[in-house]
Amino acid sequence: MKKTIIQKIFISDETTTKSNFLWNTIGTGMLAAATMLFTVIVAHLSGEKAGGLFSFALTIGQWIGTIAYFELRTFQVTDVARRHSYAEYFYAKVFCCILAVLAGGGYIMLRGGTVEKAFFIFLLCIYKILDGYSDLYEGELQRYGRIDVAGKLLFWRVAGGILILTAGILLTQNLTVAVIAMIVYSLLMIFVVNEKALRVFEKGKLTFRKKEVGTVLIECLPLFLSSFLNTYVYSASRMSVDKVLDARYQLYYAAIFMPVMIINLFSTFVFKPLLSVMAEDYEQKRKRQFFLMIVKVCAIIVAVTVVCEIGAYLLGIPVLSILYGINLGAYKIDLLILLLAGGINALAFFMYYILTIMRKQNYALIGYGMEAVTAFVISDWLVRKYAIRGASVSYLIAVTVLLTIFVLFMIYNIWRGKKENGK
Template structure:
């Protein structure tokens, strides 16, 4: 028993450590641009992410979660991998004309295209992580994230410091993503007998089956980025850069929760499949408690030391936005809850209704963005983010409650 617990703790520790390093790397990249560059550069980088992320996430179809919770082994990894390559190719083909349509500035266009290529290789690594997640090899995921994080900091840090060019910095980041995929993620698949992608009808079948999840990802990403679109329209690119710097508290904090969701996903899927309703409910209650405790600790820290944190990370010019920083951090609790709720919802394969739920959140986000951002800029964008996350958690929690209720009723009837 102690040996088993020690093994679980070791895997979770590696995953937690790797995700913390990765989260810090993303934050440090933002910090490097903020401290050594301009808010305009930070705005271009943030907008590039805001444009490419929804497209890539849609064509990813959440296949990683699908693979990790595929307890019936409907498809093998080679089919998932082949499908991911085909789907991501479509996403990149779409990103190119959008980049030229969005901006006449050649630097902005190149940033968008480079971020599209980077996310292509990130997506290939991501599906490998889904396989390791299914096999409960969480330590490999953590080490991969650590490799990615440290390499990203070194590449972007050195290139941006000496060139002050986003283009050269992103080229360095692209090399890091390719080397990570080839030298680590794919390399560790060989001993498991999973390596060569299969290109057959399964890619179409997977796309049809997981299409609602792609829509969910698209809408969820839009919900996150819509405030940035409105902020650029009403205030300008520089304000987008400032808001994005504040917003990275969510990105970094989510990396604390991700290892736990990765570890429990296969167990949740098995509990649901085997009709162990009490266990399914118990795990979800425990995860909800973890969400509340962790988020409250982070929020408390930011309320007490927000200005100090902003000054250390980005410089004194960001400290006047401490109120927005606190509002954004308050949305953490809802983001954490939604992350865990989604794992259970996907495990139960209740995915058809999710696009409708997320569409409701999108409507709320658009209305909130127009109302708040047009009058209150960055502060308004922060309130919009909080309202959006709150609605998303409420709807996801309601769906999960219905799933548990329906499963319990069916189980007792049988």
């Protein structure tokens, strides 16, 4: 059968572990780098205040976007027994995206502010909701063992969006128009390219089964709540900066926060391709392999954190100052604090996936709930008292609380398992 253009560009006849890893790394890397690249581009082309506004709007978009994600992919790719069909995940995703749009509108109405700022924030919410919808295709391709195809689609959608945004600003000198153009490009990539690529593998009819879709949503609800609360913690210190300090401080904080994502990025590279394998090890009760993989991944995350801390101490502030075009000389200690928090958060994020594989989602929800309460209580107070330093410390405290709780849950589960086996 003759190949379409999309098949020729995105889908090779065969895949290998190497190509899966390579394209997953490239695609995930581009997605992780996008926040930094967007902010840097806007700061250089539109100024510090516009950069600060864009960074804050993107942060809110990421928070609202977690509703669209609903952590369906986490459940989808670890559903190795295929208890649920693609159609069930599809309709669950559609419901979540509609809910996310309503939540974004609700947040804008409750927040208040100028109409222009509210509209701009809502646009970035829509963009991140589209990210969440696209995750459905990437998750299903991963279930088919074609994470290489998912990585290619993700890379070109995000990279193309960055180019569209840059060209839009240069041509129109209007940031809002440029963002709208980026959204239109993302829509075309998702509903034309992603859809056709997935249909090469998934040919089933999208039959709506209300009960099964409801089951998917209920099963993923603890995971979603955990993710929503965790993203709130990620956003809380930034919301406090927006509330308490001048708009340009939002850009300063975004600049020193950016390297935190490098640690999360590297940790994601390591463990996301392993999730299906680890799920099978756990399902088949190969406990030694399962726990050995946990130790190895944790060791790698710690090593990456140490390397990042050393690099940041020596070169971090000069490089970031040049990159963003602003003077960050006063924030070296804050950068180091945030990198430590990033390492702790990466470990907690990995533990979250382990709890998901073990189907202990409720434990994860308890941890993220306590983390969110901690952030809610301390963030505004610390930012008012210590400005950027307060924002950095509030994030560090919150993620430390989360990791501590997750480690205690893991120890409890291991102890309970040994006790049951002893009986």
